[in-house]
Structures are given as structure tokens and as C-alpha cells.
Amino acid sequence: MSAVATPPAPAPAGGPIAPVLILSTGRCGSTMISDLLSRHPGVLSLSEFFVPLGAQAFAWPRPDGERMWRTLSRQSRPLHAMLKDGKVVEENLYRFDAPGARFGPADLPPILAVTLPHLSDDPQGLFDELEPLVRAQPRRPLAEHYRLLFGHLMARFGRRVWVERSGGSLMHAAKLLRLFPEARVVHICRDGRDTAMSMSRHHNFRVLLGAILKVRSLGFDAQRAFLKSRGSPLELWINEQAFRLLDVDALAARPTLTDFGAFWSDLELVGRRVLGALPQERLMSLRFEDVQADPHETLGRLIRFIDPSLEDAAWLDEVAAIPRAARSKYLELPEGERAALTRACAPGLELLGYVP
Numbered sequence: 266m267s268a269v270a271t272p273p274a275p276a277p278a279g280g281p282i283a284p285v286l287i288l289s290t291g292r293c294g295s296t297m298i299s300d301l302l303s304r305h306p307g308v309l310s311l312s313e314f315f316v317p318l319g320a321q322a323f324a325w326p327r328p329d330g331e332r333m334w335r336t337l338s339r340q341s342r343p344l345h346a347m348l349k350d351g352k353v354v355e356e357n358l359y360r361f362d363a364p365g366a367r368f369g370p371a372d373l374p375p376i377l378a379v380t381l382p383h384l385s386d387d388p389q390g391l392f393d394e395l396e397p398l399v400r401a402q403p404r405r406p407l408a409e410h411y412r413l414l415f416g417h418l419m420a421r422f423g424r425r426v427w428v429e430r431s432g433g434s435l436m437h438a439a440k441l442l443r444l445f446p447e448a449r450v451v452h453i454c455r456d457g458r459d460t461a462m463s464m465s466r467h468h469n470f471r472v473l474l475g476a477i478l479k480v481r482s483l484g485f486d487a488q489r490a491f492l493k494s495r496g497s498p499l500e501l502w503i504n505e506q507a508f509r510l511l512d513v514d515a516l517a518a519r520p521t522l523t524d525f526g527a528f529w530s531d532l533e534l535v536g537r538r539v540l541g542a543l544p545q546e547r548l549m550s551l552r553f554e555d556v557q558a559d560p561h562e563t564l565g566r567l568i569r570f571i572d573p574s575l576e577d578a579a580w581l582d583e584v585a586a587i588p589r590a591a592r593s594k595y596l597e598l599p600e601g602e603r604a605a606l607t608r609a610c611a612p613g614l615e616l617l618g619y620v621p
Contacts, residue, residue, distance in 0.1 A: 280574075282425055282426035282571070282572045282574075282575075283426075283447050283448060283449055283572075284415070284426065284427050284428070284429070284445055284447070284448045284449070285426065285427070285428040285429070285448060285449045285450070285451060285571050286428075286429055286430075286434070286438075286441050286442070286445065286448045286449070286450050286451070287299070287428060287429065287430035287434070287450075287451045287453060288434045288435050288438050288441075288450055288451070288452050288453070288536065288540070289430075289432065289433070289434060289435060289452065289453040289454065290433060290435055290454070290457075290460055290529050290532040290533065290536075291431075291432030291433035291434075291460075291464065291470065292432065292455075292460050292463035292464045292467060292470065293453055293454060293455035293460050293463075293553050294453060294455055294553035294556060295430050295432060295453045296312070296356055296430075296432065297556075297587075297588065298430060298451075298453060298551075298556070298567075299312040299313075299383065299428075299430045300312075301564065301584040301587065302428055303383060303384075304580060304583060304584055305568070305575065305577065305580050305584075306423075306424075306577070306580070307424055307425040307426065307575050307577075308424055308425075308426055308427075308428055308571070308575070309384075309415070309418055309419045309422060309424035309426065309427040309428065310383060310384075310428055310430070311380055311383075311384075311415065311418075311427055311428065311429040311430070312379050312380060312383040312430055312431075313356065313378065313379035313380055313383075313430075313431050313432065314376065314380045314429050314431060315429060315431050315434065315437055315441065316431035316432060316433055316434055316436075316437065317344055317375040317376075317378055317379070317380075317431070318336055318337070318341065318375050318376075319341035319343050319344055319504065320341065320343075320496055320500050320501040320504045321336045321341050321501050322336065322437070322440075322496070323407070323437070323440045323444075323495070323496025324496045324497060324498050324500065324501040325407060325496075325498065326406065326407055326495075327404050327405060327406055327407065328404065328405075328407060328410065329402065329403060329404040329405075330399055330400040330401055330402035330403070330410075331400055333399050333400075333402065333410045334396060334399045334400045337374065337375065337376050337395075337399065338374040338375070338376070338392075338396070339374065339375075340371075340372070340373065340374070340375060341375070341501075341504070341505070342504065342505040342506075342508040342509060343472075343473075343476070343504060343505075343508045344375060345371065345508075346472070346508045346511075346513045347468065347469050347472050347513065348370040348371060348373065349370065349371045350370075350513075351369075351370045352370075352468045353370050354467060354468055354469055356379055356432070357378050357379060358378070358379050358382035358383060358388075359373055359377050359378055359379075359382055359388065360382075361373075365389070366389075367389060374392065376392065376395075377389070377392055384418065384422065395414070395417075398413075398414070398417060399414060407444065408444040408445065411444065411445075415427045425572075425575070426571060426572065426575070428571065429441075433470070433473070433532075435491070435532045435533070435535055435536045435539075436491045436532065436535070437491075438450075438491075438535070438536060438539040438540065439491070439492055439493060439494040439539045440493070440494055440495065440496060442494070442539065443494040443495065448547075449547045449548070449549070449570065449571065450540060450543060450547060450548050450549070451549050451550075451551055451567065451570065451571075452536060452540060452548065452549070452550045452551065453550075453551050453552075453553060454533065454550065454551070454552055454553065454617050455552070455553035455554065456554065456593060456595070456614070456619050457526060457529040457530060457533070457610035457613045457614055457617075457619070458526065458593070458595035458603075458606050458607060458610055458614075459593050459594055459595050460525075460529050461522060461525035461526040461528075461529050461595075461606060461609070461610065462522065462525075462594050462595055462598075462606075463594075464525045464528070464529070465520070465522050465525045468517060470525070471516070471517040471518075471520060472513055472516050472517050474519075474520040474524060474525060474528050475515070475516030475517055475518070475519040475520055476507065476508070476511060476516050477528070478519055478520060478524065479511060479516060479519065480507065488531050488535060491532075491535045492535060492538060492539065522602065522605075522606055523605050523606055523608075523609040524609075525609075526606045526607075526608075526609030526610040527609045527610075529610060529613055530609065530610050530611070530612045530613030530614075530616075531613075532613075533612075533613035533616055533617060534612060534613065534616065537616060549566070549567070549570045550617075551563065551566075551567060556588050557588050557589065557590040557591065558590060560584070560585040560586075560587070560588040561581065561582075561585035564581060564584055564585055565581055565585075568580075568581065607621050
């Protein structure tokens with residue numbers, strides 16, 4: 266994947282800008298990038314929109330508005346399995362204890378977990394506002410539903426471009442690029458050893474990888490599924506049925522640290538296969554370590570890649586003061602564990618140019 270992309274020609278002032286997909290393995294600093302972009306007056310930062318929807322986000326090629334609203338407002342079985350016991354991860358922005366809160370972990374609509382609170386101080390009001398808009402839509406191609414929704418939100422908040430970022434979105438990269446073939450892509454990466462350690466301490470990633478390992482033992486290759494550019498109702502049904510039967514606590518207890526290292530590496534290899542055909546001007550790779558080391562230069566490159574007309578010195582000065590350098594946690598592991606983790610991550614480390 267390209268380390269530095271050639272900036273595209275500037276869009277006319279106020280003119281259309283191609284959408285942007287931020288793709289990553291997750292646990293690599295992408296949440297911070299969403300937060301920094303949300304401060305830009307021209308960017309609609311859609312944080313954690315697609316991944317919480319799960320397989321239902323891509324299952325129906327021509328849904329009607331009612332189907333779309335069910336997708337956006339009802340938890341998939343995997344998401345419900347992760348949330349039903351109240352194990353809510355730190356990225357969740359919905360305040361269950363706020364006055365007037367209408368939802369608990371077991372029935373929280375997917376888009377209310379992070380996406381809408383990231384955009385508005387009144388996420389429930391925005392949720393209620395979107396319902397009639399989405400439900401009134403006729404049967405149409407799936408991408409058109411998403412474009413209409415994102416276009417509405419851009420107009421609602423006075424933004425010029427939407428940027429979607431979900432943790433672990435490399436799993437859906439092929440499907441997202443089929444829906445938005447004109448999109449520019451920012452691939453965020455981080456040393457896989459630090460990423461694996463962060464994944465191993467994250468409830469949702471423990472459940473996810475536990476499920477992948479379980480179905481792999483039954484002969485199903487999840488990595489092959491990640492390379493498919495289309496979802497299907499059958500794939501959705503299989504996901505739903507599997508999580509009706511699987512014990513979430515047992516799944517979360519299954520993966521080892523080296524399992525997470527191998528999983529990170531596999532996702533980066535998926536990313537290379539899916540993103541490798543993109544022209545250089547549509548792909549930018551962004552190392553989390555570079556954001557920490559030189560945020561002003563790195564974030565400046567990012568906003569110019571999205572579109573040079575979005576350059577904003579005040580925004581850049583503000584957000585460049587936020588990231589802080591941190592020591593790699595994997596260096597604190599005992600020597601044997603560190604060596605085993607490095608071996609598990611080796612293909613991805615070599616691919617991305619990290620020193621083993």
C-alpha cells in the first residue's frame with residue numbers, strides 16, 4: 266500500500282468532494298482520527314457507522330426504507346450478544362445514565378452507540394429526525410440509501426464531505442468499495458504487536474476473534490468471507506444463527522495474544538489484496554506512530570489528501586496539539602512472549618515495513 270498519496274486536484278470552492286473511507290484493523294488510533302476530523306468545519310465525521318451494523322449493513326442489495334430503518338435501529342445478533350450483559354466498550358458515546366435516556370445496552374440502536382452522539386449533543390433527537398426520512402424511501406440500490414442519508418447529514422451540519430471510520434473496517438473493505446467505488450481510502454496502521462495487545466484487552470475484539478476461531482475449527486474461513494464484495498441474506502442468517510448458539514463468555518476467553526497477532530496480520534493481508542488495485546491518488550497510508558511523532562505534518566497531509574480545498578490552518582494548529590507520543594507496550598512483555606507475538610505478526614510487519 267502506498268505510503269504517501271499524490272493529492273488530488275482541488276475541488277471548486279463549495280463543490281463536491283469524493284467521500285472518504287478510513288479503513289483499518291481497529292485498535293490502531295483510528296478513533297482519535299475520527300475525533301480530530303470531527304473538529305473540522307467542512308468534514309462530516311461518521312464514526313463507527315458500518316461495523317456496528319454487521320452483516321446486515323450489506324445483506325440486502327435493494328432494500329426499501331422500512332428494511333433500512335430496521336438495519337440502522339435494531340441490533341444484529343452478534344452486536345446484541347456483545348452488549349446484552351452490559352459490557353459496553355469505552356468507544357460507546359451514548360449516555361445510558363443521562364436524563365431522558367430511552368435505551369439500555371440490550372436494545373441500543375447501532376447508530377446511537379457512537380455515530381449520532383459523535384455528531385450531535387442531542388443524539389436521540391437526531392435519531393428521531395432520521396427515522397421518517399429513512400423509512401419513507403422506496404426500494405432502491407443499497408448504496409443510494411446510504412448516499413441519501415449521508416447527504417442529508419452533510420446538509421444538516423453544513424459539511425462538504427463525509428468520512429466514515431469504523432474499527433476493524435478492513436473486514437468490510439471489499440464491500441464498502443463496491444458501494445462507493447469513487448471513494449478515497451485512508452489506510453491507518455500501527456505496529457501489529459501494539460495493536461494485538463490492545464485488541465486482546467477489548468471485549469468486542471475478544472468476542473469477534475473467539476467467534477472466528479470457533480467457526481474456523483468447524484471448517485469456515487472468515488478471511489475468505491472478508492474478500493467478498495457482496496453481502497447476502499444467507500450470510501446474515503448464518504451470522505444470526507451462530508450467535509444464537511455460541512457462548513459469548515467462552516468465545517471471549519478463547520483467543521491468546523498470539524492469536525490476535527495472527528489476526529492482525531491476516532487483516533493487513535486482506536487489506537493489501539483489496540486496496541492494492543487502487544490508483545495511488547486514491548490511497549493514503551497513515552501510520553499511527555507518525556501521527557504521534559509529527560502530528561502537524563501528518564494531519565496536514567491527511568486533510569490535503571481528503572481535498573486541498575479543506576486546508577485550514579486554525580483547525581490544523583488545534584488538532585496537532587492533541588496527539589501525544591507513547592512507548593510501545595509490547596516492549597514491556599517478557600522476552601519469550603514478545604518473540605512469539607513478533608512471529609505471529611511477522612507477515613503483516615513485513616508487508617507494512619515495520620522492523621520485526
